[in-house]
Amino acid sequence: MEQDTTGRTADGGPGQVLAALEPGPGFAPTSAAARTMASLFGTEVRGCHVVRPPGDAAAVTEAAAMTARAGFPVAVEEGPVVATLAAVSAEPRVALGVVGAGDRPGRLGHVAAGVAEATPAPLLVVPVGAEVGGGREVRRALVALDGDPRSTAAVRDTADRLAARGVEVVLLHVFDPRRPPRFDTGGHGLAAWREEFLRRHGPASDVALRSGDPGTEVAASARQEDADLLVLSWEQQPRPGHAEVVRAALLNPKVPVLLLHTPGIEVPEGRAARPRAAS
């Protein structure tokens, strides 16, 4: 499936926001965030409640209650939770998956971690303390970029569409001391660098800059920048040494994190292709 959170699938049909719902503290923020995203992109939303033992009659009743609480239909699926959610979210009509980060603030639950690793869909991970949807709309999205063109390619369409729907998109770049920047850092130099970063990786209203450990800084910046949504690209490989930024960001207690997949291979534009206007 293409990385498209607009509610349209690869075949052009209307997409859906699919919320993975469980009873518990994460239910309210997850369902609210799913509603908000569906409203933002003008698409429908549905829920999915996975039960492990087949033929659990109580689950049907529970789903009905969930539907009433969520404000959108919640269906019951049977099977292993992570695998089932991954399979359901892989359906072509699913434009965006939404899953709760876990029941306790600052800890990532195994379902969220498993789904994030397995789903082919863009995934919104909602912390239990998220304010979005709870009377707060997505007004400001922070898009973290490391400057790698593949990362930019992964988030560009989504960032464009957020902006098109009135969301203020701000890029976030963290200067990593392990790969230090080499440029004139006076007022003019930094301004020129900032402008070029925006031109290459935007469109966005601004770029927020930090220096330090990227994971720590990205996680902290989401709150510092008053973001309602943090957008990250990743390779879906949470093995040691990888995805440190994603790992850190998913532990933040307040701001939902939208995970988009980095294309494995960058396909450069053909020489004869019309270049993208820089201004």
Added chain:
Amino acid sequence: MAGATPSDVVPAHVDVVPAHVDVTPVHLGVGCGEVSPPARVRAPRPPPDAPVVAGLGLALSPDPGWQLVLTGDDPHRQRVEAALGHTADGRFGTRGGAEELPGTDLDAVRALGVYRPGTARTGLDATPTLLPGPAWIGLSLDGVDQRHVLDLRTGMLWRWDGEVWIVRFHALARPGVAVLVAEGPPDRLDARAELWPHPRHRGGAGSVGGTVASVTHGGRAWIGAVATQHTEDVAGRRRLERRVRFTTGTGRVDLARSRDEVAALATVSTAELVAEQRTAWAARWARADVRLDGDDELQHAIRVGIHHLVANAPDVGEAAIGPRGTSGDAYRGHVFWDADVFVLPFLAATHPPAARAVVAYRDARRPAARDAARVAGLAGARFPWESAADGTDVTPTEARGLDGAAVPILTGQLQEHITADVAWSAVHLWEWTGDAALLRDVVRPLLFETARYWRSRVDRDEDGSVHLRGVMGPDEYHAPVDDDAFTNGMVRWNLRRAASLVRAHDPPGLRGEAAAWRRLAARLEDGYDAWSGRHRRFAGIDELEPLQARDVARPPVAVDLVLGRERTAASQLAKQPAVLMLHHLLPEAVPAGSLERDLAHELPLLVHGSSLSPGIAATQLARAGRHREAVELLRLAARLDLDDATGTTAAGVHLAAAGSVWQALVFGFLGAHPGPDRWLRVDPRLPPGWRRLTVPLVFRGVELTVTAEPRRVTVEANGPVWLQLGAHRVRVLAGRTQLPWGRATAGRSGR
């Protein structure tokens, strides 16, 4: 173009557009913001050979060493390549973007020294910036390969595929005239003219009687363009020839003269314009092409830099050369010490009229510098750290820091060494040229007024010592500081040099001033410590954290972004070679043997957080015979833009870095330097692997080429030259002279 039958002459002309009147742009061809039909996407294929258009004398230089290939296949490098592919005539320049993307920053036209006012109350945007001129290269093309090739030898930008070719250039021989020639099948080359005001600026365009005109405004300043275009279809091929005459002004717009000049150009064929261009560039290269046998890649990078130095420097009037020239708007086109200290030496030694224009820019703003000193309650003339049209200080007072919050910019207030730098540049030009009129009309008054400034500026302590407190040196990580070694060294030189220009027949008052300048210079703290044999960068630096660059990261590194501003300021780390800069500019004024000790102490502290830094460090390392490090830094500086090492080449090529590369080669490896007398010093230090270094120069009106080889130096001159080769002085006559070179003849380390 003369004699061609114009099958499609654009009937357009605007005569006069008053600056105060808003003019609705006239739509000509594909207009602003309107997108041309999508290009036909073709599979990548090897580019065919560049066309040779014998009738026009057009042929791309076949040597890859003279070509800069801009592939156009990486969207992230699009603006970088637009800067690298920039073509200019010294006064006007156009970025190297694709012809079918008119009106974007990729094809922006800029005129040196033409600014529009700032648009904000605070920050960078509160200061003037270069005014974009009318875009002129727009074409409606169908699927032409994006690859451009800049012909470094001729200043022409080429683009072609199997069927279509486009060549464009700014005429070096006729500053203000730009030419575009294209040919291809009619279905792939639309004949409509596309010349219109820059979309960001109020302006006007229109057409009458065979020309099309366009104007952009910024405050009272304007840039006008008048163009003619002829197309001709013959045997299934369409040829389009466009000529543009750019002009600038303030207040009322008057393009009548430009229209007349364009009309007069009708008598000149395109072949003649091409021939002129080739001749003009050949003449400049004859005096500018530093040839390096033994490192082709470095040679190519050096040529790219020299090309841009030539293209961005006018040789008449005034030259307000900003850090990126007309190739981009970084640093808002303001004139910094980059022009005086980094660019001017190249011009002084290769094309003195262009250096004269740099000095003329400063000299014409001496009244503003005088006012600045007076406002500060001081005497003489104080030049601004950043300067634009009128010579007042346009340094912003604040800018966004890393976290987005406003941080104060202290350079305008504290980086006072610019005043001595300006004086140095005028003297430097005089030393290269021996121009008596320059000495009389510019150097003397400039040196006297700057010396007066310093005399009123310094602090005199009770013990008789003299200090300069509360300044910022080239090491911008630390400010304010007291007794910055570079600043004080330059001030002392300024005072002494001014005094040396006072003659016995000068008025007694001036002679008295000269005596005072000498006394002051003798008592000015210079930071040199005889016990250690080195300079102290500024007072108190030894008390700061002795952090070394390698403790943070391998240079170059913007260490203040890694450690934070406060931690950096609390360390001894240096942004750029401040003490070494003193050796660089004033090799005769530093104590013998101090270069090696300063290098040993300062290099480990140097992070090269400025693009100006590697070239200067390379120069001094070369003088000290530390060849491996010197070549490494030289390569870094030479490839700065090619590799987009700063991440900001998109906003223009780094002219000062290119100038520092030339200086590293000439002042550093060749050891060529004009002395205060009529002697040209040459003291080569060739690294192993360099078989030959050939440097053309113009010294006191004599054109000479100096070739250094491991065991000999060859001088070819068109007149006699007083040459100090190492420790030996010889008078070289016109013709070719070979001189032995080696340890026996070499001078002391350092100059």
